[in-house]
Amino acid sequence: MADDTLSLQSVLESVVRITEQRSRENLEHCLVSTLIELSGVMFVGIARPQHRSNGIHIECLARAERGQGILPQAPCDPMEEQPLMARALATGTEASETRANGHEYRCLPVMEGDNTVAFLMVESDDGLKASVNVVRAFAAVYRNYLAILRDSERDTLTGLKNRKTFDNNINRVIAQTRAANPANNERRQHEDDEHHWLGIVDIDHFKRVNDTHGHIFGDEVLLLFAALMRKVFRAEDQLFRFGGEEFVVVLAPTTAERARQAFERLRAAVEGFAFPQVGRVTASVGFVRIAPDDIPSKVVGQADEALYWGKRNGRNRVCWYDDLLKAGELSPHEREGGMELF
Secondary structure, eight states, rough: HHHHHHHHHHHHHHHHHHHHHHHHHHHHHHHHHHHHHHHOEEEEEEEEEEEEETTTEOOOOOOTTTTTOOOOOOOOEGGOHHHHHHHHHSSSSSSEEEOTTEEEEEEEEEEEEEEEEEEEEEEEESSSTTTHHHHHHHHHHHHHHHHHHHHTTTTTTTOOBBBHHHHHHHHHHHHHHHHHOTTTTTTTOOOOOOEEEEEEEETTTTHHHHHHHHHHHHHHHHHHHHHHHHHHSTTTTTEEEEEETEEEEEEEEEHHHHHHHHHHHHHHHHHHHOOOOTBBOOEEEEEEOOOTTTTHHHHHHHHHHHHHHHHTTTSSSSHHHHHHHHHSSOOOOEOOOOOOOO
């Protein structure tokens, strides 16, 4: 009974520790280390499917190994290289297999409605006989807590990610850019190379919409505008409402020309859409490449400069920061110690 009480106490303490986390990254690292400690499995990993233009890829979010603790993040793999996850994704149910080394591998899909939002992957050398229920229970805790975190990360009106979530995500994107370009921390690049991009999108004369038609129709414009953004951009692109009529888009790696085309598609879609009671609405966009040496204030500031140049020069246009620099329309900031000063 004493051992059972201690086990129950350990489980409850672990649940408390997990639910203290306030970011998805911290939650996932806490979960994998907890399952290694409590369940006795050899390996635990959390991954999520990413829908890209060239197919579904698997992004590793956190992983831990018995005796090693938290492991470094693994690179993304195409779905076809992860057949167990592919089977779990196709069926929406657990998938397992015993491999030649005698170890059991089990993949538990974490569902939100009808969609798989993550995978919990475990490896065991004892067939998971004593631990499978513990793993399933913590997968359910993870699923439920993800829903809570998701609600806290969303703008209540449009359902897009909010400003707080942007602040948490942009550092991760810059870190990924830096890891992918360890020997090149300068803004120099070939325009055919693929990079992350950040665009700031602003609805032109939005105050006029509110003043003329009222805030109810203003909110409807924001809702429909967000829907157009979801339609135009890819599933792997990140969409945020910054506040008011200002939105931010972080494009997954693509070329300069394709980035320009994506923002131009949004501009044209907005211009061609008939907003009920309001009629014609336009939007302006300023965008910039995310470089390995960037910091959030720098990349946002550059996109903002491009946006407001466009708004001062006719609105309803897409402006690339680097184009404006080359044309002499904007001046680079003075640099000190490798960092731009604002």
